[in-house]
Amino acid sequence: MKKLFTTLSNIWKIEELRVRILYTLLILLVYRIGSFIVLPGVDPASLSNQEAKDGLLGLLNMFAGGSFSRASIFALGVMPYISASIVVQLLGIAVPYFQKMQKEGESGRKKIDQITRYLTIGITALQAIGYVKSQISPEARLISEPLFTISSMIILTAGTMFVMWMGEKITDKGIGNGISILIMVGIIAQLPYGIFGEFMFRLNGSGGLIAFFIELVALFAVVVFTVLIIQGTRKVPVQYAKKIVGNKQYGGVRQYIPLKLNAAGVMPIIFAQAIMFIPSTIGQFFPSAQSSLLASFSDYTSFAYNLTFAILIILFTFFYTAITINPNQMADDMKKNGGFVPGIKPGKATADFIDAIISRITFPGSIFLAIIAILPAFAIIAGVNSQFAHFFGGTSLLILVAVVLDTLQQIESHLLMRHYDGLMKTGRISGRTATTSVGTSEAVI
Template sequence: MKKLFTTLSNIWKIEDLRARILFTLLCLLIYRIGSFIVLPGVDSASLDDAQAKEGLLGLLNMFAGGSFSRASIFALGVMPYISASIVVQLLGIAVPYFQKLQKEGESGRKKINQFTRYLTIIITALQAIGYVRSQISPDARLFSEPMFTISSMFILTAGTMFVMWLGEKITDKGIGNGISMIIMVGIIAQLPFGILSEFNSRMGAQGGLISFIVEIAALFLVVMFTILIVQGVRKIPVQYAKKIVGAKQYGGVRQYIPLKVNAAGVMPIIFAQAIMFIPTTIGSFFPSAQSSFLAAFSDYTSLTYNLTFAFMIIAFTFFYTAITVNPVQMSDDMKKNGGFVPGVKPGKSTGDYIDAVISKITLPGSVFLAIIAIMPSIAIILGVNSQFANFYGGTSLLILVGVVLDTLQQVESHLLMRHYDGLMKTGRIKGRTPVSAGGSVI
């Protein structure tokens, strides 16, 4: 406990780190205040928020920190930006022009960011119209149409762009990972309500306090398991040839390429979830033609839904890892810098070796990711409240664990640069994205 207080004291002593933390907290406070400001022309007392807390809408509501169900000016949060980022990232794989921009360095990155912002505006405007028509009932509208829809579209779009701006400011002047921090705060804001809801339901049911304590212990074990998956790496040793320039010797050291067990991050779950909601969407357009097949995919606790969901996550993990981690480029970079894997020929043999290692570690990584993804459904089947069950796995838990680890890594880097002790007694905190593997959007 004494070491904890000493570390907190050291954090506060570093002027730059202190300023960054305070700036980040200020931005997050502004975001949370804005999430409670209701859209003009909406009667908050007449809102029916029960539908906005179930299924996909419940997940969006969690990411938006409850703004979605409150019809806030930040109701859409940063989800349109994430959707635009995914689209642009996929265009970078399929469209030569975007591939060229990715190779142009800083100037190309600025152009890609500009495209992402423009696409975010378009997606937000479309989602805003759909949100107003589907989530705000006519009884809750104080303005007449079409003025209400038009004004709400502009306000929701402006709200999303402002949240994006806050995220960029946190990245530049705060601790970093601005968009991820905003999503994390939105998820954490729902945790007390989930715990309270589960506590109240357990107090009135059989088992009482003992069942609640067992659920908290199970949640702790799931979080520990998720941390192991996020931080798990397979190190490939790389030896660099010795070079003597003048009186100095360069190279001759052994380093490692850290290959992530889960290099794809949360992207496979996001892709799989988007596809899994297609049958439900089709069924909503043709309610009279509902079949047992569509009904099975409408129930996210059914065996059919979860098996299909798990299989798609495994498939998307292999796909996303293949497009983000390039063994050939890694092999070429090592060869140019005089590096080689001991016992493996440089060039194509090294690329094949790295590719084989990636394939071997991606299989267990994808299976574990699928298990984490279906954990909320398992928790609901075992009797856990759906609001609390969302924290037992899925995208929300992966984002929470990843962002917390990244933030702690940033803080530890500042401490070690000033020759203070780190946050851990032994070793160092590892973030989600190593230098050799591609990072995820979130």
């Protein structure tokens, strides 16, 4: 306990870190206040939002911090921006024009960001129309059509763009990745309701407190398993040649390239989730055209949904790892710096060696990721409350763990740069290495 208070005191002593944390908390406060502001022309007492709390739309409601079910001005959250980012990244693989922009450095990145913003506006406008038509009942509307739909579409689009702006401000002037932190806060806001609902459900005779305690132990085990998947690395030894400059010797020591078991982070689940939202979106626009196949893909506890979801996650894990980690660039960087993998020739042989290791560790990593993603469905089948079951795996748990670890690492970096002890007793967060990473990239949402 004394160590904790000492660490908090050290955090407060660093002015830059203190300002960044307070700025982040201020933005999050604005975001949470906005999530309770209902759209103009909507009667909150007449909202029929049970569908938004259960089923597939419950995931959207969780990511938006409950704004989706409350018909808030932030009801769509940052999901349209994430969808637009996914589309732009896919275009960067298939379209030469976007490939060229990706290679233009900072100027190209600014162009891509601008295109992503414009695409976000279009996606948000379409989703806003579907949201108004499907989630706000006629009894809850105080304004006649078409004025209500048009005004709601404009406000929801502006709300999403404002949330996106707040996320960018957190990234620039706050602590952590802004978009990820906004999603995390929305998920955490639903956690007390989920725990309380499950507690009352078990207390009223469905298993009793023993079953509730077993569920908490199972949740803790899943969190530990998720941390191991996120932090797991395969260390590739790298030897650097000795260099003598004046009277000093440089190099000649062995370091490691930490290749992550899950280098793609939560992006494969988000990619797959965005695709799995398509059937429910189609059902919103064409309610009369729903078939048994469409209905099964809208039920996230069905066998067809989970099998397809797991396969998409495995495929997207390989895809995203391939576009974020370049073994050829890593081999070239090592060669330029006089480094080599013991027993492997520099150049192409090193690139092939690294590529083979990445392929071997990515496959089990993708399997574990798929298992974590479909765990909530098994929890619901086992009798867990659907609101609480979301935290037994899936995107919500991965985002929580990944964002918390990333934010803690940033705070720890500020402490270590100013010669304070880190957050842990060893001075490093468990799972991190003190070795130099060559050419690796980590995907964080």
